[in-house]
Amino acid sequence: MGVLHLGQIKQALEVNYFPHLDFSGADQDHHRLSRAVAAVAMADRSGLSAETVSKSVTDHTGDNGIDGVIYAADRSTIMFVQSKWSETGKGLSSGDVHKFVHGVDQLMVSDWSGFSGPILARRSEIEDILFQPGTRVELVLATTSTADLATEQTEILDKFCGKMNDASDLASYVYLNQSRLHQSVVSSAGSQIDLSVNLRNWGSYREAGCVAYYGTASAQEVVEWHRAYGDLLFSRNIRGALSGTEVNASIAETAGADPARFWFFNNGITVIAESFEQAPFVNQKSGNFTFSRASVVNGAQTVSSLAVAASSRPELIESADVFVRFVTVDDPDGDFARLVTRRTNTQNRVGGREFVALDPEQERIRMEFAASGLRYAYRSGESVSDTAKGCDLTEATIALACAAGIDEAVLVKRELSRLWEDTAKRPYKKLFNSSVTATHVWTAVEVMRRVDAAIERRKPLVDGRDRSILVYGNRFVLWSVMDYFNVRDVKARSDFELPFDSGEIDKRANMSIDFISDVVNRKFPDAYPQPLFKNQTKCRELGPELAALLEAA
Structure with a gap:
């Protein structure tokens, strides 16, 4: 790789990306080319068009090192990009990488201090994506340098990913050098x-x-x-x-x-x-x-x-x-x-969610719901139009799991599909078995809905790390309320009426919301909230403290 390939990359950027890019504030040629590098990196990693990724460039004096943000819905991954055009062979410095990772680190805890320009204008979009269950984070570093990342740079990136991957693989990084960028533009030209x-x-x-x-x-x-x-x-x-x-x-x-x-x-x-x-x-x-x-x-x-x-x-x-x-x-x-x-690529795929429909316990629960004029939808493609008159399998699974215990609540947050993986053994059998009645399911779902409503009311009132803890810890809050009322073992009423005072549920939900940030910040002040609530060991440490505060209040 060298001058010839650099020239080919430059021509591809000018032809395919320059017409779609906003060059406000990019007065010099290498600034404009750096924005184009960010765009081609996003196209490479997301498969989206040049026009779409060009609108996702966030390069600005207030970007905190983040030159582009794009979401690949097909793999539930939000990508943060840092880019640099270089004709001298000099790539990203360790200072560049550190600034970039620090900027991403801020977004992980909803800290928008110091951000301005295009990325700040996308705050709502970025937070919505980050708060979606299952969202992964990919850091993309792109440069026309032929050099590899230095050890100090990989250590910075590894440290960030290590903290994010505390419980599961949530974060990764990709380095696109001149060779990789050349491959990408050649590919889009039809290699x-x-x-x-x-x-x-x-x-x-x-x-x-x-x-x-x-x-x-x-x-x-x-x-x-x-x-x-x-x-x-x-x-x-x-x-x-x-x-x-x-x-x-x-x-x-x-x-x-x-x-x-x-x-x-x-x-x-x-x-x-x-x-x-x-x-x-x-x-x-x-x-x-x-x-x-x-x-x-x-x-x-x-x-x-x-x-x-x-x-x-x-x-x-x-x-x-x-x-x-x-x-x-x-x-x-x-x-x-x-x-x-x-x-x-669009043929029907059958997974664990579909195999649940073969479990006779699901049909028994549906019939019990139906006998009282309520609806329970457990087959794929079925839905409940009026939530006041029924629920579906997903709601039932989440509610019963959070009522079952901390481990199951963590699994809901980490990988809901695991609960449906094998209908012949735990954890599925712990949630759905012959002793679980439709009234029990409905009780758990109704408690969950009240707790979720309390969380939604509180979200606009908190910001920064407290907001991240509340959003990512929603199922942990739900577990604490379920635990307080002993929903797992309580005898549900046969008339499908809630066996608890609804005002008391709201009160305890708000208390748990008040307590959770203090408990987390005291026990794990440096942990990212997103992986924290997917970590079974750490949640087992947090659980007794939150439960004790709720009981004593």
């Missing part, structure tokens, strides 16, 4: 990728002028594609390779733990290509193919997860196979190719 593959038990399908070849490929061969081309493999996909998701973890685990049967457990990979060549073959048991202008349009997570598994246990991948389908079209960027991409 040429030729994939060679040995297909076993292969076949073909011809229809409407298209030819598709399919068969079994070795996982090792797929991993080699990723090693050679990285995320450029997914340039025409609706999203790139995700990281840190349940699906990816499951794929990598299956490939490592049971590689011989990986073919049976995986949905496979779909590739769009412009043309193909087939080498001479003896029989249809094995054939060597080369597909030109190829792109993985479905199965990016399979490819990237196999690469992860191969890096940790390469010997296990040797016996793993994967189903691959190559669809050859005259125009890989045309309408039919886009249809293949869209349709193969």
Whole structure:
């Protein structure tokens, strides 16, 4: 990489991003190019258009080191970007990185002091995203320098991610240097990728002028594609390779733990290509193919997860196979190719939430609700239009979990789907079993709704760290109120009337809200609220103190 690639990057930025960028306050050429670098970095990481990401640039004297903010909804990740255009080879300084991380650190606790300009104008949007359950944070550092990050810089980033990842993987960072940025602009210009593959038990399908070849490929061969081309493999996909998701973890685990049967457990990979060549073959048991202008349009997570598994246990991948389908079209960027991409990525997926519908206890609870003129919706796609006359499975699960104990309340905050993972054992069986009646479910839901309403009333009245603690600690507050009233064991009334005084619920909810910040700041003053309430060990320490204050009040 050098002058030639730098010139190609500059031309791509000027052509594709400059027309959409606001250059207010960017008087010098390198300032304008730095904003364009922030935009291309956001496009690379989110898959969004040049026009969209250009509007998300926040470079300003009051940005506290944050030059761009973008949200990738497909992987529930908010990305904060720091960018720098450099023609001298000098990249980001440690001071730049420190300022950037400190700025992100402030946003994690809703501290907006010192911010101004475009990023401050997006305060409501950014806070709404950060407060959404399951939101991950990605720090993106982008520069046209060829240098790697220095040890001091990685230590700053590792320290931030370490604090955020206290209970689960919430934060990560990505460094895009000149080589990576060049790959990105080349990809968006339509790069040429030729994939060679040995297909076993292969076949073909011809229809409407298209030819598709399919068969079994070795996982090792797929991993080699990723090693050679990285995320450029997914340039025409609706999203790139995700990281840190349940699906990816499951794929990598299956490939490592049971590689011989990986073919049976995986949905496979779909590739769009412009043309193909087939080498001479003896029989249809094995054939060597080369597909030109190829792109993985479905199965990016399979490819990237196999690469992860191969890096940790390469010997296990040797016996793993994967189903691959190559669809050859005259125009890989045309309408039919886009249809293949869209349709193969929007087929229905069945997860733990759907398997809950097979549990007979759910139907029993629904019938008990119905007998009293109320509705309980537990199947996917069902909903309750009037919440005064019923509830759904999600509400019931959250309410019962927070009534069950601290561990279950933490799990609600960390990964709600885990509660539905296996209907034959805990934690699901602790929440839904033959002793749990519809009136018990309704009682827990009604208490939850009153506590949630109290929290919503208080949110506009608090700011900064106290607001973050209240938002991220909402289920912990709910647990404390459930614990105070012993909702888990109380005998629910058969007429579906709340067995507690509603005014007393509101009173105890407000007390818990008053106490929670003091308890957290005394026990864990330096902890980020978001991961704190996903940490079972720390919440077990906080619980007795909050419960004692509520009991004594």
